[in-house]
Amino acid sequence: MKTIYLETNYLTLSKLNEFNNILNTNLYEEKICIDLNGIGFCDPQTILCLAVMLRDFDMKRGQLHTDISIRQNNNVIGYLAHIGFFDFIGANFGNKIGEVSVGESYIPIRAINKIELLRESNETGKSLQDLVQEEASYLARILVGSNWNEQIYLTIAYSVREAIRNALEHSEKDICFVCGQRWTNNRAQIAVIDEGIGIYQSLVNAEINVSDENFLQIALQAGLSRTLNIEESLNIHGNSGFGLYVLYHLAKNYGRMTISSSGKTLIAKRAKNGIEERDSSFIGTCISIEFSMYPHDVADVISMIADSGEEEAKEAGRQVKASSRSRSVKI
Structure with a gap:
């Protein structure tokens, strides 16, 4: 052996x-x-x-x-x-996924299954949007920690929901997985992963002009993920496509964001030249957000991000505006 x-x-x-x-x-x-x-x-x-x-x-x-x-x-x-x-990974050792409750400083590996969420929605009357928001809320709490302001927390939760939404709507898979950890030095990281077709193929399927070199940066443009939904009925979260754009810029302000998909990795972080790209062996999509400082001024920052995003979307011919949730902490 x-x-x-x-x-x-x-x-x-x-x-x-x-x-x-x-x-x-x-x-x-x-x-x-x-x-x-x-x-x-x-x-x-x-x-x-x-x-x-x-x-x-x-x-x-x-x-x-x-x-x-x-x-x-x-x-x-x-x-x-x-x-x-x-x-x-299929080894008969340790706890099962879903067996351990969310802790104050960590989130065990959790499966978010679209089919199961739809079933729960039918049984409870809760909207699919609200059920996904609950999962996003767990992750947002890890990022902001115990000393959290409700408005800041809700804004970040909405943006995290966008990462989950992208995994469930564009990967051509009905399931994604999440995990999170906050360390004693107040550094915190959350991650969302799917085993789907990858961002490159998703953009190609939507007839968006990309190359295998620029697709990750294009995927983060304001309003883009909204344009991937051709029919309004497919827009299950009523999103404007700004959530992932906002999350990307929040991460750049307060820590870092890493996206691995379709054989490429993009890392955005606090630095003058804060974008790094490299090859990857991962075909699906993994998005991680890491905060190394508390987002005290998020209200001002998020407004500037949304203004900038609307201008970028307009210049690119995407006539969409940031939703109230992307733009304001008053959710």
Whole structure:
């Protein structure tokens, strides 16, 4: 049996790309053991990306034998087991997804299933919009922490909902997964991931002119995601397409945003030249938002973001205005 080791003090997207290349090289080995005991620090984004990577690898191998090596006295392994990581990849260890409640400082891996939400909507009378908003609210609380202002929290929750909405409406999958963590230094990160067709193919399907080099920056333009819904009936959240644009700029003001999709990664952060792009091995879409400072002045910032977005959308020929939720903290 061949053993593949994932050893790193800090699990990054770059390290995951290297690891994925090793997995692909050994895809048809008859028996493989994947040793995860060498993983050090990992965050929601890399946890979800690794989980999708391992599950995809196992599915591609079909009937070939794959083992996962873990030590139960390993702190990182214990954390991953608690939040449902091993259940996600099909290993019979730790908690099941949905078994652990949301904590004050973390969100375990949660599945957001469009079919189940529609069923719950029919049973309870709650709108699909409100049900997705509930999930977004959990994530927003992680970002703003315990010292949160309700108006700030609601504005961020709406923008987070846009990331979930994009996953459910444009990926051609009915399910996405979320995870979140706030650390003792008040740094916080949330992540949303789907295993769908990817942003590039979604834009191509909508007949939007993109290349495999610029599609991520185009996807973040103001009002764009609204134009992907050809029929009004498909616009299940009544969105203006500004939520993701607003979230992108909020992240640039207060931390960073990372989008991995269709073989590319875009990282936006607080810096003069704060956009970095690189190749990725991920085909679906993973969006992560990280705050490293509290958004005290979000009301002023969000108004400027919306004004700028409306102007950009107008110049691009998209005659839409930021919704009241994208524009104002008075939700």
